[in-house]
Amino acid sequence: MTGIGAEARPISIGSGTAPPSEHRLPFRRRLRRRMPAIASWALVGFALVLLFGPVLMLALFSFNDSSIISLPWEGFTTRWYEEAWNNQQARDAIVNSLFVAALVTAGSLVLGTLAAWGLTRLRFRGRAALAGLHGSVLVVPWLIIGVAGLIFFSEIGVALSLTTVGLMQLVVTFPLVVAIVSAGLVRFPRSIEEAAVDLGASQGQMIRYVVLPQIAPSLAAAGIFAFAWSFNNFEISFFTGGFEQTFPVWVFSILRQSENLPMVNAVSTVIALAQILAVIGAWQLIKRLSRRRGSQDDAIQELMGAVR
């Protein structure tokens, strides 16, 4: 815990040098004065190591020239990447996941935006109940939705496949888009829409020139989160999936059968790298889209919208 009342003005790191008088202070007083900053950064470092350390080690050992993942370091190799590239199951799993995630993202954006507009801009009886229904999907654990889907499909005699996986993922993912886009719609005043209509804009023009630019950052954030939710989704793909495995299901089935394999390290490293690039790309896009609206704060609001 850092001292809240321990300093007059919180020192922000990197914002400048310490006041000159500090050099004359005895070392212990200097240390004492610096303690809150040191503790803050120690905590940040600890959290980053917890979150990213394991994945970094995994990436490092994808280059180790040894068929067991352990010390000592046996030398640099890229043969695990070659092996992964030539592994048909791995390729199928990744292609399946990308395919499902692309369709689920597109479907979620369409359905989610429609529902968000209906729930925030229209008034009708039963609106609160419908909003509650969309929200409740986000709280029900995926394990239970997956099991319910499995039972449902087996009762009505539908064979499990990538289609059933995609449909069930769509069900749990589009309410997320509803939440993010609704938050974006609520933030911007509808008087602007009314003004556009009063000035003679048609419904189509109003949506094209007034609404879309305003909710574009929300749509971008919703898109990246929907894709990640679908691509990373394990429980639903596991219970409602057939023979064709998605990437998380493939890793799960390997881990359940065997020890860790360096080839999986290589695949995981590539996936992690792609996800890092995706987040950076999404951030740049959202920043650009929300520039006309204001600060970086707006953009970070969009990114965090999904979490709240």
Place this chain on the structure above:
Amino acid sequence: MESASLPLGHRRSAGSRFDRLLRPLAFLSAPTLLLGVLFLTPMVVMLVIALNHGVLSGQSGFTLSNFTDAISDPLYREVAWTTFQIATIAMLIQLLIAVPLAYVLAFKVGRWEIPLLLFLVLADELNPMVRIYAWRMLLGREGLINEGLMSIGLIDAPIDALLFSKFSVIVVLSTSYLTYTVIPIYAAMKAVDRNLFEAARDLGAGWWTTSRRVLLPLIAPGIFVALLLVYIPLFTDFASPTLVGGTSGYMLGQVVNDLVLETGDLNAGAAMSLLMLAASALFAVIAYRLARIRQLES
């Protein structure tokens, strides 16, 4: 907030009941239909299955025995207790990290605030299965932590308890949902008026008193949101205990999986799922109420 004006477009075709009905239908029929068919119906089907005798039992008709069996079985009670322990400890660890971390992010890191938030978002985007895999690599008997400790001579034999134990499940779960614990608390922190800290200090409060009496009540809603978002997935998690839990970290999610996919007893599996759903719902309602009440008070 609903404004006093009529819905858009409504004033042009003023009073048209047709319009009033058609517009919500155009926007909401497809999403609602999807939820109705693939969310609500499966839940109802699951309830019906849970209320039926299993095919294997040879009986027919409705029964509550699937539920009563699940509740009265001492084995399941033990698993439920383990699950509660693991989920609660993992939640507490996350809060212990998240509350100070959110404070540091909100007030102490200056221009690094946004990059660090992006790191948190990134941590959530990383594939959970990759993360579990990475932890297994580190914690195993021949894993990097054991090998590392042995090579520098700190231990003579590998510590077996690192993997396939409650410990490893707690480690994996604590790091899986940290993003969702930190960000609601961070958002609550950002809303706090920092003059309050100075006021508290001027009135002679130390940092402990300030944290407990000033800061904590103000960020309580954020903590309840974090509980709502994280505790339910924690206690229904099934992949982590399966892959790193061994026999001592056996959790309720695995019971459901084993009943449905291993034993093939859909009726018992459905009943167990619904019991877990009921527990989640109860927890969600309590956390939501607390969050709302706190928000109203402050």
